Amino acid sequence: MGDSLIILDTQDYIVALNPAAQRLLGKDPEALVGAKLREVFDFWPSLCQAVSDGALKTVEERCELGGMRHFQIHLTPLRDPRQRPLGKVILLHDMTEQKQAAARLLEQQKALAILTERDRISRELHDGQGQIWGYFNMQLEAARSLIARNNAAGAAELLAQLAGVVRTVHAGIRESIDGLQTAAAAAGDLLQRLSEYLDWFGRNYGIRTELAVAGESLAGKLSPVTEAQLLRIVQEALANAKKHANPSRILVTVAGGAGRATITVEDDGCGFEPDPGQRNRGSYGLKIMRERAEDIGGELRVESAVGSGTRVTVSVRLE
Numbered sequence: 001m002g003d004s005l006i007i008l009d010t011q012d013y014i015v016a017l018n019p020a021a022q023r024l025l026g027k028d029p030e031a032l033v034g035a036k037l038r039e040v041f042d043f044w045p046s047l048c049q050a051v052s053d054g055a056l057k058t059v060e061e062r063c064e065l066g067g068m069r070h071f072q073i074h075l076t077p078l079r080d081p082r083q084r085p086l087g088k089v090i091l092l093h094d095m096t097e098q099k100q101a102a103a104r105l106l107e108q109q110k111a112l113a114i115l116t117e118r119d120r121i122s123r124e125l126h127d128g129q130g131q132i133w134g135y136f137n138m139q140l141e142a143a144r145s146l147i148a149r150n151n152a153a154g155a156a157e158l159l160a161q162l163a164g165v166v167r168t169v170h171a172g173i174r175e176s177i178d179g180l181q182t183a184a185a186a187a188g189d190l191l192q193r194l195s196e197y198l199d200w201f202g203r204n205y206g207i208r209t210e211l212a213v214a215g216e217s218l219a220g221k222l223s224p225v226t227e228a229q230l231l232r233i234v235q236e237a238l239a240n241a242k243k244h245a246n247p248s249r250i251l252v253t254v255a256g257g258a259g260r261a262t263i264t265v266e267d268d269g270c271g272f273e274p275d276p277g278q279r280n281r282g283s284y285g286l287k288i289m290r291e292r293a294e295d296i297g298g299e300l301r302v303e304s305a306v307g308s309g310t311r312v313t314v315s316v317r318l319e
Helices: 019-025 045-053 096-148 152-183 188-205 224-244 283-295
Strands: 004-009 013-018 057-066 068-079 085-094 207-213 249-257 260-267 299-305 309-316
Touching: 004 019, 019 085, 045 068, 057 283, 068 096, 068 207, 096 224, 188 207, 188 224, 207 224, 224 249, 224 260, 224 283, 224 309, 283 299
Parallel strands: 207 249
Antiparallel strands: 004 013, 004 085, 057 068, 068 085, 249 260, 260 309, 299 309
16 A cells, blocks of 8 residues: 555644555545544544654554554654744554564464474473383382282382382473473563572472573563573473482573573582483483474583583574
């Protein structure tokens, strides 16, 4: 349709408008020229008030005009050579199709993220929990064999060990559920969700957790999918530290700068000696974190040494 141009005098009467504005309003020029802005745009009171106040420069607004429409609005004052006011120029740029396309793209990203997450969870269950259930089966068969041989003491000891493993698995499942619920919460404030999860983690496991923020603000610079994946990476890093490092303190630092967002998870645990094949403690968790980072075009780096703790760093480009 093109941009709609409307020229007003100092009293906000319409003195001229281009064909795009005529088509937008669906009226002939004779019915529009000489009319008060408030009479023509009675369906858009916020625009009329802003123009009257002279407060509007360049903003985005939406209005009910043959259905919900989105506009970028520019208001420019008209002055004579002696800077005396002559009127105003309103430029309406219809952004409805752009907004709708962006909304469709966001829905597609969400759908893809859901499918990717389902696939990852299925692999986690198969590779992680599947092995545990295989272990349960073997140990239960061993306990049954001991009972058949009247070795009640041996069977009781084996079952007590299994009960401990069951409690550990239950705690892990609960942690995964809580982590997924946090990641699925309303997007828009990564720092708040990180803070809430760190508080929960610290209370439940007795590990002191801290959140530090550095550099420029990340507000509005990360997509919902990227925020969700970054949160899951932090959760996996915390779970890895709890399971394998026995830390007393974990520090999570969120930093923005040079067009990138960087999150670092540092613990003061026992550390380990990384090897190229990642065949060390928590290697499965490291694999999952790397996959999540790759899904959002990010990079993951793990630094550790025996007795010196571990640092996990994930970095992604800002939008």
